[in-house]
Every structure is written in structure tokens, then in C-alpha cells.
Amino acid sequence: MLLAIDIGNSNVVCGLSDNNHWTEQFRIHTVANKTADEYEVIYRTLLSSRNIKLEEVDKIVVSSVVPSLILPIREMIKKLFGKEPLVVGPELYPKLNIGIKNPYEIGTDLVANAVAAHNKYKGNCIVVDFGTALTFTAIKADGNLLGVSIAPGLKTAMASLSQNTAKLPNVDIAVPPSCIGKNTTHALQAGIVMGYKGLVEYLLKEIKSELEGDTRVIATGGLSKVMLPVIDCFDHHEPDLTLDGLKIIGNQFYKQ
Template structure:
């Protein structure tokens, strides 16, 4: 069985896959201050409570955008599973059916997303990842990652308002009843949630204009299922797209 781990700035998502089927997927909060021992306690507890046999894991693929946790997870996996994790990095990019521009700058999670979308659709795609950052990754029909656009994620934008202003509260990123906010909560939700609808659609439209072709748009990330219905241009929602990309990459690694 394969264990795929995606370490993000807000959440760590990981799952166990056997013959293409996800037996179990977990999501925990990212804590850069936790040690390898502390993460091992969490993994051991989740494996035990879900009756997942750690001895059946024979490969681990790891994507991380939190460099301070790379060593902690590599040590944890070595001690917990007696395996060496395959950390997704530029050396592995060379094994993929993708052409990665600026391999030392692009996030490994975006490469995993591109791998999954390219494998599934074999056509020009845009992957919108609703995470701590809102990212737009465009991959061509021949597997070239053409470019990326990055904006603050919805929760990040709301937290920035709450943290940098004296009277604006932290609110839930849900659609308000009207664009005309009649109280502070609805006003923030209008500006962020409805405003981001325009941001997303503008990025999609401008990308299609530059490429002179229609994109297949796939949404992923923690907030994808919450917001995908807001966007008429989203063709598919797949919250586990990154893990699926890691699975596909793992199959190419000996």
C-alpha cells in the first residue's frame, strides 16, 4: 500500500491507497512546531483507530510546502514505518510526463495537481486550489505547466482583515444574503466571497484569451466543495486531487 502525504501551510492531508483505491484519507492541522515524535503519535493513533495496518505500507510519497517539517516527517516515517519517504522535489520532476518550468520555484503540491489533471484529462486544464493561497495552475495538453497565478486564499484574506484592523472580526467565508452588506459580517463576506468570484472568473477568462482555447477547470483544496458552486466555469471538484497526483507520481518511482 502507498501512503501519500501533502503538507500544506494550514492542513496536512494524507491517505492510504491500495491498487488505486483510497482506503482512508485524513486531514489534520499543520503545526510547524510539532516534532517527529509528536506527529508519530498522531499517525499511530489514526492508523490504529481506523484499523490500518502500518506493516502493509511499502511506499511513502511526500509533498511539502513547509520546509521546516520535511526533516521531521522523514524521521517520523523512518521510525514509524521503517521506510524512507520519497520527497517530491525537482529530481523527481524529471521522471514525470510533465515539463515543469522553473522546477526550483514551483510548489510540489502544484506539480502533483498538474500530474493528476494531465493524467485524467489529457487536455489543457486549469487547476484552482482553494487553500491558504488561492492558486491557478495551467497545464497544456502535452503536459507542460504553462504558468501559475497566486492570490491570498479566502480564509487568509479574512484573517488579514481581522488581524490588521481594530474593528473587523474574523468571519466564516460563506456567501452573504446580499452583495449589499447591512452589517459588518455580511459586508466582509460580500467583499471576500462575492469579490473572489470575480477574481476567479477573471483569471480563467484572461488565461483562455492568452491561450486562445477553452480550459477544463478543476477545483481542489480544503474550500473547493464550499465554493465551487459559486463559479459557473468550474467543471469538476476533486478535494483529493493532490493526493491522487502523489499516487500517480509514486507509481513512477522505483
């Protein structure tokens, strides 16, 4: 059984794969100062509650965009499973089936997204990941990861408004009834959700023109499901794309 751990800025998302299928998934809030012992208690409890025996997990792959959590998660894995995890990073990239121009700058989650997209769809791809940051990752048909566009995520933008103004609250990200808000909540949702619709559609048009040729657009990330009803230029919705990429990377390296 393979355990994939995706450490993001907001959540740590984990998936257990058996016979190449996800059998369990769970997520916990990212807390940058948690210790290995605290994570050990959390993971032991989560796995036990799902009747997963520790010895059943024989492959572990980790991606992190939070550098301070790599060490405690690594130590937790060694304590709990008695083995070193495969940590995705620049030293692995030359062995992947994608090309990366700036390996020390790109997030490992975006590399996992690119690996999964290229593996599934082969041709030109753009992965739009609706997370803490909103990212657009461009992958050529030959596997070259050309680059990335980054904007604040929807929740990040909403939280920034709330934190930097006296009267605007932090409201849920949801599709408003109209682009003209009749109250503060709907006004914020109109500006963020419908404004981001325009941002996403425009950036996709520009990125497609630079990629040239037919291009598939894949939506992923925690808030992708909110945006699907208002953006009609997605070809695929892959909520588990990052975990899928980690699974592909893990299976590749554990075979060697």
C-alpha cells in the same frame, strides 16, 4: 498500500490508497515546530484507530510546502514504517510526464495537481486550488506546466482584515445572502466571497485566452466547495486532486 502525505501551510492531509482507491483520509493542523516523536504518536494513533497495520503500508510519498516539516516527517516515517519516503522535489520532475520551467520555485503541491489533471483530462487544463493561497496552474495539452497565478486565499484575506483593523472580526467563509451586507458578517462575506468570484472568473478568462484552444477548469482545495455554488465556470470538482497526483507519482516511481 500507499500512504500519501500532503504538508500544506494550514493542514497536513493524508490518504491511504489500496488497489488504487482511497480507503482512508485524515487531516491534522500544520504545526511547524512539531518534532518527529510528536508526529510519530499522532500517526500511530490515527492508523491504529482505523485498524491499519504499519506493515500494510509499503509505499509512502510526501509533498511539502513547509520546508521545516520535511525532516521531522521524514524521520517519523523512518521510525514508524522502517523505510525512506519518496519526497516530491525538483530531482524527480524530469521523470514526470509534465514539463516544468522553474522547478526550484514551484510548490510541490501544484506539481502534484498538474500531474493528476494531465493524467485525468489530457488537454489544456487550469487547476484552481482554494487553499491558504489561491492558485491557478496552467497546463498545456502536451503536459507542459506553463506557470501559475497566486493570490491570497479566502481565509488568508479574511484573517488579514481582522488582524489589521480594530473592529472587523474573522468570520466564517460562506456565501452571503446578498452582495450588499446588512451586518458586519454579511458585509465581510460579500466582499470576500463575491469579490473572489470576480477575481476567479476574470483570471480564468485571461489565462484561457493565453492557453488558446479548449481548456478544462478544475477546482480543488479545502474551500472549493464553498465557491462552487457562486462560480459557474468550473468543469470538474476534484477535492482529492493533490493526493491523486501524489498517488500517481508514487506508483510511477515505486514501479521503477
